[in-house]
Amino acid sequence: MSKESMLRENLKNVEENIARACDKAGRRRKDVTLVAVSKTKPVEVLKEAYDLGVRVFGENKVQELLDKYEALPKDIEWHMIGHLQTNKVKYIIGKVAMIHSVDSLKLAQTIEKESAKNNCVTKILVEVNVAEEESKFGIHVDEVEEFMEKLAEFDHIQVCGLMTIAPFVDNSEENREIFKNLHKLSVDIMGKNIDNRNVDVLSMGMTNDYEVAIEEGATMIRVGTGIFGVRNYF
Numbered sequence: 330m331s332k333e334s335m336l337r338e339n340l341k342n343v344e345e346n347i348a349r350a351c352d353k354a355g356r357r358r359k360d361v362t363l364v365a366v367s368k369t370k371p372v373e374v375l376k377e378a379y380d381l382g383v384r385v386f387g388e389n390k391v392q393e394l395l396d397k398y399e400a401l402p403k404d405i406e407w408h409m410i411g412h413l414q415t416n417k418v419k420y421i422i423g424k425v426a427m428i429h430s431v432d433s434l435k436l437a438q439t440i441e442k443e444s445a446k447n448n449c450v451t452k453i454l455v456e457v458n459v460a461e462e463e464s465k466f467g468i469h470v471d472e473v474e475e476f477m478e479k480l481a482e483f484d485h486i487q488v489c490g491l492m493t494i495a496p497f498v499d500n501s502e503e504n505r506e507i508f509k510n511l512h513k514l515s516v517d518i519m520g521k522n523i524d525n526r527n528v529d530v531l532s533m534g535m536t537n538d539y540e541v542a543i544e545e546g547a548t549m550i551r552v553g554t555g556i557f558g559v560r561n562y563f
């Protein structure tokens with residue numbers, strides 16, 4: 330099979346799986362955004378995906394995101410999904426549709442400052458360490474509410490919701506509880522009405538577990554391998 334038709338086939342499969350999970354959960358397809366995670370993939374491959382209708386891409390490295398941003402059409406929504414260093418924030422403000430990985434006050438302050446300079450409002454998600462893995466980034470579940478209260482003072486940040494990275498597991502059912510917990514956390518926070526901060530967006534679920542994540546309320550899923558095939562790291 331040619332690369333192009335493989336991509337077409339993969340996208341079709343992912344779409345079918347999303348539709349099935351939405352059906353099962355009684356949810357509408359349009360309430361789930363597919364973020365095509367294109368990290369490590371060359372611009373040509375992204376262009377093929379673009380030609381097949383993909384408009385939302387996720388990247389985890391600033392330089393790579395910028396290179397692709399420059400090379401590809403301007404109607405693409407770029408999502409920064411990887412850990413972000415404060416000294417690199419200035420390069421992506423005004424270019425990214427959303428930053429999924431806000432996990433410290435220092436990072437939020439920098440996004441605020443750079444967005445103010447750029448005269449724009451940056452949409453962000455708070456990354457939550459639901460799985461409580463030592464190695465993972467993210468705010469501890471118990472500290473999310475307090476963190477969001479602090480973010481409420483920033484005029485150039487729009488908090489849109491929560492994001493989590495679940496562990497890599499063979500059986501996606503093992504992550505159901507994590508997705509349930511992130512959903513529950515968003516409902517709890519919504520009930521607190523923190524200064525018109527929204528928590529509508531739940532970014533959760535990757536290639537191995539996005540169907541379970543959709544069943545548990547994901548509004549954004551981040552799918553890489555399932556669309557583009559395995560990644561080669563050099």
Ligand SMILES: *Cc1c(COP(=O)(O)O)cnc(C)c1O
Nearest residue numbers: 366389410535536551552553554
């Ligand atoms: C790489 C990555 C993904 C996509 O992973 P796949 O398993 O290839 O779908 C999703 N989210 C984040 C934060 C990632 O870094």
